[in-house]
Amino acid sequence: MFKIGDLEIKSNVVLAPMAGITSSAYRKFCASFGVGYVVTEMVSDMGLIYGNEETKSYVAFDKLDVPTAVQLFGNSAENLAKAASICEKMNSNIDFFDINMGCPVPKVTKTGAGSSLMNNPKLCGDIVRSIKEVTHKPVTVKIRLGSGTSKDQFVDVIKEVIKAGVDLIAIHPRSAKEMYAGQPHWDLIKDLKNSVNVPLIISGNIYTIEDAINAMKISGADGVMVARGAVGNPLLITNINNHFQGKETVSTDLNTQIKYCLELARLLIEEKGEHLAMRIYRGIATKFFDGFPKSKQLKCRLSTELNNYSDLVRIIEEYKKEIAI
Numbered sequence: 001m002f003k004i005g006d007l008e009i010k011s012n013v014v015l016a017p018m019a020g021i022t023s024s025a026y027r028k029f030c031a032s033f034g035v036g037y038v039v040t041e042m043v044s045d046m047g048l049i050y051g052n053e054e055t056k057s058y059v060a061f062d063k064l065d066v067p068t069a070v071q072l073f074g075n076s077a078e079n080l081a082k083a084a085s086i087c088e089k090m091n092s093n094i095d096f097f098d099i100n101m102g103c104p105v106p107k108v109t110k111t112g113a114g115s116s117l118m119n120n121p122k123l124c125g126d127i128v129r130s131i132k133e134v135t136h137k138p139v140t141v142k143i144r145l146g147s148g149t150s151k152d153q154f155v156d157v158i159k160e161v162i163k164a165g166v167d168l169i170a171i172h173p174r175s176a177k178e179m180y181a182g183q184p185h186w187d188l189i190k191d192l193k194n195s196v197n198v199p200l201i202i203s204g205n206i207y208t209i210e211d212a213i214n215a216m217k218i219s220g221a222d223g224v225m226v227a228r229g230a231v232g233n234p235l236l237i238t239n240i241n242n243h244f245q246g247k248e249t250v251s252t253d254l255n256t257q258i259k260y261c262l263e264l265a266r267l268l269i270e271e272k273g274e275h276l277a278m279r280i281y282r283g284i285a286t287k288f289f290d291g292f293p294k295s296k297q298l299k300c301r302l303s304t305e306l307n308n309y310s311d312l313v314r315i316i317e318e319y320k321k322e323i324a325i
C-alpha cells in the first residue's frame, strides 16, 4: 500500500489519534478491523520529561499486528526530542513518532504547542529534524490548515517538514478556529499530493466509503484517517479498506453492534479497571447504537447509568426486550 520509512502499511485507512478515546484498548479493538496503523492519544513532552505517571502510562502498550505511533505534543524541538528519547527507552513496541501540529484546544495552543506550531513553519522543520537525530524510527506530523483558511501556512509547514526529512504528513483541512465543526476545506487541498513526496493522509469528516473516496480523489492522498466516524462503527474501517482492496462491503445489525460494544468494554476494563473504564465508556458506548430504533432512551441510560460491566449488559438486555415488543 504505502511505506512510512521502512514500515509497510497494508491498508489505506488509519486510525486518528483522539485524546480520551484512542487508548491502548481502543487501538487494539480497531486493529482487528483493518486499520493500516494506529496512533496514541497525544502525549505531553514535558509530562514525560518530568516523569509524570499518568503521562508515562500513555506510552506503555503491547505490540499489535499493525504499527503504533506515539503522538507527542510540545512547543520546543529540544524537549520533543528528549521526550522521544525517553519513549524509546520505555517501550520497544513503538513503531514511529507522530508530532501534533494541529490541536486547536486553547489549553494546548496557549503554550505554543499543537496548531500554534504552524505559526512558525521553521520550528516545525526543526522539530522533525531534532527528533530524527535521536531516533532511527520514522517521524510523521499531523497538521491542520493553520490558524486561518488560506493555503499559505500549511504549504510553508509542509515545505519545512519535508526538507527536514519527515516520513509522512497527515492533514486535517480545517483551521484551528474551526476546531472540529463544519465541512473540511477540500478545495484548499486539491491535488496536494503533487507537492508532497512522502505519504499523505487526509483526516476530516470521514463517515462513509464515499467520504474516503472523495478525500483521496481530490487530494491524491495515499490514505484517510478515520476519527469520530468510526467510534461505535468499526466496520467503517473494514468497509473503506475492503473498497480499496476490491472486496465486498459488510453490513452490521443490532446483535453485531452489541457484540462489538461489549468487546470494547472488556478491553477497556482490562486496561483501566472497571470503575474508570465504565466512566469513560459512558461517552463511547452510546455510539454503537446510532440509528437503531428507539435508541434514544438506551443512549441516555448508557451515558448516565453506566457504573460497571453488568450495568452495561443489563441496560442492553432491557433495550433488546423493549424493541422486541
Ligand SMILES: Cc1cc2nc3c(=O)[nH]c(=O)nc-3n(C[C@H](O)[C@H](O)[C@H](O)COP(=O)(O)O)c2cc1C
Binding pocket: 016, 017, 018, 019, 020, 021, 040, 041, 042, 071, 100, 101, 102, 103, 142, 172, 180, 203, 204, 205, 206, 225, 226, 227, 228, 229
Ligand atoms: C475527542 C477528540 C480528540 C482528539 N484528539 C486528538 C489528538 O490527541 N491528537 C490529534 O492529532 N488529533 C486529535 N483529534 C483530531 C482527530 O484526530 C481528527 O483529525 C479530527 O477529529 C477530524 O476528523 P473527523 O472530522 O473525522 O472527526 C481529536 C478529535 C476528537 C474529536
